[in-house]
Amino acid sequence: MSTEAFREEIAKYFSEAVAADDALVKECMNMCRMYNKTVQDLCYQWQALSYNTTNIISIFTLKSVPDLKARLQQELGRANASRQEPAGKLGGLTKASNARSLDVPLNVGPVRSNIVKSEVSDVAGPSKVVFQGPRTDDQSQRSRAYRYMYEKVLERSEALDERIDEFADLIQKHYQIDDLGDPDAATEEPITVVGRIVLDAEASTSGAKLNESSLVLESSRMMGSGVRVPIRLSPETKIRGGLKGLGGIGLFPGAIVALRGRNGGGGFFLVDEILALPPVKAPSPPLNDASTAFSMCIACGPFTPDADLEFKPWMSLLTNLKSTKPAVLLVLGPFIDTTNSRIKDGEIDVTPEELFKRVFTDQLQEFLIQSPGSTVLLIPSVNDIISDHAVFPQCELGVEFGGDPRIRLLPNPCRFSVNGVSFGATSVDVLFHLRKEEFFRRAPEVNPVIPESEPATDAMSNLARNILQQRSFYPIFPVPLELAHEVNLDVTHSEALKLVQSEDECVPDVLVIPSRLKQFSKVVDTSTVINPSFLSKGTYAVLSYAGLGSVLAKDRITTEIFRLS
Known part of the structure; x- marks a missing residue:
């Protein structure tokens, strides 16, 4: 339909005044195109919205546009939810959806738990990818948008104990241990204990970093009455069951560990062996199909230098995107940063x-107009001033910040998949926090696991491996005092921080963890780990996935870190 014909429709169903306003006509055209509505449908939607809120049918103005967009988005979400069908588990996603033609509209879906559902969205133009993400039903959204600052001490302690007890079950099964012991009980025979690494009281109050002399093990109430016992590592302490060639293990406050040794009554637990945590299930092979190939651009905020709000790096990236037209654009906050000096x-x-x-x-x-088959994924940050949920884990941004059904609003952190390739992403700088807190203990290896290829052993790979082995997007507890403002951790809702929700769920094929540390892309065990750094520093990442290739997705993925010109 031509602009003049569209203007006549606007005059017919709205009014001559609305048709005479070029900006308003443009907005109406955008809404009709994005939501597949006729002008008549748009008019009926506005009349219903206006009457329901004011009991009269008001004049349609530019100020009315955001409210009407929000109504159309909510209506689309409800229609999509009514068509949801099960599609397998996130870690081992069923491939039925991947086998579908990529000419169908975007598939959206849930990921709050390990069960994912898919849905078809009516968008303008076919999507290049099949996307599965967090659940979008009302109950799931409400659970993510929980009330914070209402934590009770008992609830916090139960959440902390539950994490220890879950790992205790995994370790018992993996190492076939009959009974786990209490680290505070004096014994003559070696026992196996499971607990959380904490700093001793003196070191924690002085701000000292974890070291060999300040290691303390905290047990759960079920296994050791919740007591804290100093642990001692000797030169003979060994590591059992880890990957061959790592040469040691990373310890930090909050890390769950399994130790074998004895408490001889001297007030500490002497460690003979550190048992490596059971590995997370490897990703399932994606569909071997050339049509599932896609490209993804990954950028993380801040998107402008601290001294201005001109967003030149972001505008420069958009210029590049309009020419390269990636199938997926993953953008992580902060978008409008509370720490920006102009904002403060x-x-x-x-x-x-x-x-x-x-x-x-x-x-x-504008980018989606030029690349109608692309999908945009937005993940907020706790430093986003536009988010009213400034805690971690954090719910997605409000629907009013989407503006287009192809712009997907995701929680922080989240799991999702694109054409069968599973992703995990968070905007919290967990790598920097781990680097600051980690104590790496070298030790001889006993019965190591022989990997298919030589494992990466550099510092960044070891930090990323901590996240994968601890099965958490943020395994540190407590948050370092001087960095607490970057996380605002809500322990009671730490269930949402789990990297995998069950033993049967797989580790993500790609883990995106932006950090102020130097940008990199590495294969760590079976996952590709990407730190694109911050766009304000001029760097971003581009991932390319070839649908054809060897068994695992990591062998079909190539990633490059680019610098803005």
Whole structure:
């Protein structure tokens, strides 16, 4: 339909005044295109919205557009939810959806638990990918948008104990141990204990880093009455069951460990062996199909230097995207950063929401007009001023920040998949926190696991391996005091921090963990780990997946770190 014919439709169903407003006509055209509506449908939607909120049918103006978009988005979400069908588990996603033609519209789906469902969204233009993500039903969204600052001490302690007890079950099964012991009980025979590494009281109050003399093991109430016992590592302490060639193990506050040794009554537990944690199940092979190939651009905020709000790096990236047209754009916050000096000093003449719409929503819609088959994924940060949920784990941004059904709003952290390739992503700088807290203990290996290829043993790979082995997007506890403002950890809801939700779920094929540490892309065990760093530093990552290849996805993935020109 031509612009003039569309204007006549607007005049017929809305009014001549609306048809005379070029900006309003443009907005109506965008909504009709994005949500597959006729002008008549759009008018009926506005009349219903206006009457339900004010009991009268108001004049349609530019100020009415955001409310109408939000209504259309909610209606689309409800329609999609009614068509949801089971599609397998996230870790080992069933491949029925992957075998479908990629000419169908975008498949959306849930990931809050390990069970994922898919749904078809009516979008303008066919999507290049089949996407499965967090559940979008009302109950799942409400559970992610939980009330914070209402934690009770008992609930926190139960959540901490539950994590120890879950690992205790895994370790018993893996090493075929009949009974686990209490580290505080004096014994003559060696016993196996499971607990959490903590700093001793003196070191924690002085701000000292974890070291061999300050190691303390905290047991759960079920296995050791929750007591804390100092542990001693000797030169003869060995590591059992780890990957051959690692040469040691990373310890940090919050790490769950299994130790074999004895408490001779001297007030400490003497460690003979450190038992490596059971490995997470390897990813299932994706469908071997050339049509499942896709490209993904990954960028993380801040998107502008601290001294301004001009967002030049972001605009430069968008220019590149309009020419390369990746199938997926993964963007992690902070979008409007609370730590930006201009924001902190109040040197801004628009609301943060208006700034986000102008800089991100409008620009992304322009990108999607030029690349209609692309999908955009947005993950917030606890430093985002536009988010009213400034805790970790964090719910997705409000529906008003989407603006297009091809712009997907995801929680922080989250698991999702694209064409059968599973991803895990968070905007929290967990690598930097681990680097600051980790104590790497070298020790001889006993009965090591022989990997298919030589494992990466550099510092960054070891930090990423801690995340994978501890099965958590943020395995540190407590958060380092000087970095607490970057996380705002809600322990009671740490269930949402799990990298895998069950023993049967697989480790992600790709783990995206942006950090202020130097950018990199590495294969760690069976996962590709990407740190694109921050766009304000001029770097971002581009991932290419070849549908054809060897068994695992990591062998079909190539990743490059680019620098803005």
